[in-house]
Amino acid sequence: MNLSEAIEAIQAPNDSALGLSVRARLDSLTKPVGSLGRLEELALWYCLARGETLPAGPRKRLYVFCADHGVAQENVSAFPAEVTPQMVLNFARGGAAVNVLCRQAGIESVVVDVGVSADFDPVLAILDRKIARGTANLASGPAMTQSQAEQSLQVGIDCAAQAAADGITLLAGGEMGIANTTSAAAVGAALLACPADSIVGRGTGVDDPGVARKAAVVARALSRLPPQPPPLTVLAEVGGFEIGALAGLYLGAAARRIPSVVDGFIATAAALLAVRLSPSARPYLAWGHRSAEQGHRLMLEALDARPLLDLDMRLGEGSGAAVAMTLVDRAHAIYTEMATFDSAGVSESDDA
Numbered sequence: 001m002n003l004s005e006a007i008e009a010i011q012a013p014n015d016s017a018l019g020l021s022v023r024a025r026l027d028s029l030t031k032p033v034g035s036l037g038r039l040e041e042l043a044l045w046y047c048l049a050r051g052e053t054l055p056a057g058p059r060k061r062l063y064v065f066c067a068d069h070g071v072a073q074e075n076v077s078a079f080p081a082e083v084t085p086q087m088v089l090n091f092a093r094g095g096a097a098v099n100v101l102c103r104q105a106g107i108e109s110v111v112v113d114v115g116v117s118a119d120f121d122p123v124l125a126i127l128d129r130k131i132a133r134g135t136a137n138l139a140s141g142p143a144m145t146q147s148q149a150e151q152s153l154q155v156g157i158d159c160a161a162q163a164a165a166d167g168i169t170l171l172a173g174g175e176m177g178i179a180n181t182t183s184a185a186a187v188g189a190a191l192l193a194c195p196a197d198s199i200v201g202r203g204t205g206v207d208d209p210g211v212a213r214k215a216a217v218v219a220r221a222l223s224r225l226p227p228q229p230p231p232l233t234v235l236a237e238v239g240g241f242e243i244g245a246l247a248g249l250y251l252g253a254a255a256r257r258i259p260s261v262v263d264g265f266i267a268t269a270a271a272l273l274a275v276r277l278s279p280s281a282r283p284y285l286a287w288g289h290r291s292a293e294q295g296h297r298l299m300l301e302a303l304d305a306r307p308l309l310d311l312d313m314r315l316g317e318g319s320g321a322a323v324a325m326t327l328v329d330r331a332h333a334i335y336t337e338m339a340t341f342d343s344a345g346v347s348e349s350d351d352a
Contacts, residue, residue, distance in 0.1 A: 001255065003150060003248070003277075006157050009255035010280040013048040022047045028340040032349065038308065042286065042331035049259035049284050050169065057332050058170035060107040060325050062318045063159050063249060064091055064098060065175050065242035067115030068134030070143065072179035076214045078204040081134075081178045085118035088176065092124045097315055098174050101322035105329075108168075109318075114155050115177075115241030129155045131241050138186060138238045139217045141224075149236040149244055156248025157255075164256040172261040172288070172325055173249045173270070174318020175242040178204075181293065184269035186218045186238035188299050190225055191272050199295030201265070202314075231276040239273075246270035251277060254284040261328065263321040264291035264313065268299045275303060288324030289313055 001009070026040050027033050034040060047055055066088045072081040090096045091111040094103075102109040111126045117133040120126050131151050135143040144152070156173070163171055177183075181203035189199045196218035202211060221238045229237070235244050247270040253260045262271045262285050275282045282303070289309040290296060300307065308324045341348045 001157060001161060001252065003153050003157065003251070006251045006255040007278045010251065010278050012280045013051065013283050015048055018051065018053060019044070019048060021053045026335065028342070029334070029338045030341055030344050030346050036334060039327070039331040039334055042328055043335035045286055046259060046328055046332060049257060051257055054336060056169065058325070058328050059168050060105070060170045061110065061163050061168045062098065062102055062107050062172040062174055062322055063110050063112055064318055065112045065114050065155070065173060065245040066091070067177045067241035068117040069177055069179040069183055069240055070135050070137035071139055071182050071217060073137050074139050074213065074217045076182045076206070076210065076217055077179045078206050078210070079178055081117065084176060084178045085116050088113065088116055088120065088126065089124070091176070092126050096317060098317035098319050098322055101319055105322055105326045107322055107325060112155065112159065112245065114152060114245045135240055138183060138221045142237050143183065143239055144236050144241070146232065146236050148241070149232055149239065152235070152241045152244025153248035153251070156245040156250070157252035159245070160249050160252025160256060160258065163253070164258060169258060170261070170325060170328055171249065171253045171258050172263065172318055172321035173246040173267055174263055174321065175246060175266050175316055177240055177242050180240050180242065180266055182214050182217060183238060183240040183243060184266040185214070185295055186221050187234055187243060187269045187273060188295055189218060189222055190229055190234040190238060191231070191276055192298060192302055193228070194298060196222060199298055201293035201295055203293070231273050235273060243270045243273070247274040247277070250274040250285060251281055254278070254281040259284050259286065261286050261288045261321045261325050263288055263318045264316060265293035265296045266316055267318070267321065268296060268303070272299050272303060289320035291320070
């Protein structure tokens with residue numbers, strides 16, 4: 001399935017008879033109607049996305065897409081570019097935060113090299129989908145070619161296809177790439193037509209001069225773009241290989257009725273890109289958490305997205321999504337395992 005086929009295959013969930021059935025079951029459980037709040041919303045979301053009244057419990061997988069960025073040359077990160085391959089090795093060995101969170105939550109994790117400026121031992125648990133050894137410097141020209149942009153989306157689409165073949169029913173994506181908050185800010189600013197300084201944040205922890213430097217780099221890159229640029233143009237001009245792969249994952253998953261939990265700032269930039277490519281993908285997405293990055297709020301508002309958690313996290317990697325995926329487990333368990341008023345012999349409220 002290529003990009004155009006994935007977009008054509010995405011059908012928004014039909015919230016009619018199925019929705020009524022799911023809501024009726026939720027309202028019949030031994031509790032006041034709506035009293036479990038967003039857990040009930042999550043149960044409904046999962047059922048609608050899967051297209052089933054009583055779907056099986058989530059089988060979860062999180063892909064961590066990794067790539068380097070030429071814009072790191074502009075000194076926009078608190079860490080050197082060498083950290084990207086070092087962290088990829090850490091992921092492969094299971095030592096990163098997202099590895100720990102996935103193990104605790106019963107989430108399979110898969111590390112994908114989509115554009116790291118290093119080569120890895122083939123025996124390591126790293127999926128090799130390298131497009132190039134990092135993007136070009138978006139401050140001075142396009143980050144990638146149109147063909148590379150399409151390739152990056154295809155990586156995510158293919159990962160979603162493999163997940164579907166493996167019986168996965170709930171997906172998330174994480175990322176690693178030094179300077180990728182700069183790229184994500186540029187993607188968000190281009191799609192939202194907002195000023196660079198309104199969306200650029202501290203990323204890995206840069207100081208005030210560093211934030212100003214990042215904003216200037218993003219503004220310079222945005223000056224090349226026409227008004228209301230097409231999503232693929234935005235990805236090619238200012239995106240990252242891992243951002244494209246994340247967007248492709250969301251599209252490929254939606255095409256197969258697999259819901260996805262979106263992580264923080266960078267993942268939301270990718271989700272915004274995916275939704276601009278296919279608005280029908282939006283109902284298949286849930287937002288895991290609100291990042292501490294200032295630009296995250298702007299993208300969430302544009303997507304009419306309400307995050308599940310607000311923990312002041314800004315690590316990336318998919319860490320916030322991994323925590324939030326456990327809420328889907330709990331929502332599904334409440335929906336499928338809790339007694340109804342009839343089965344428990346409990347009297348219902350007489351309130352109209």
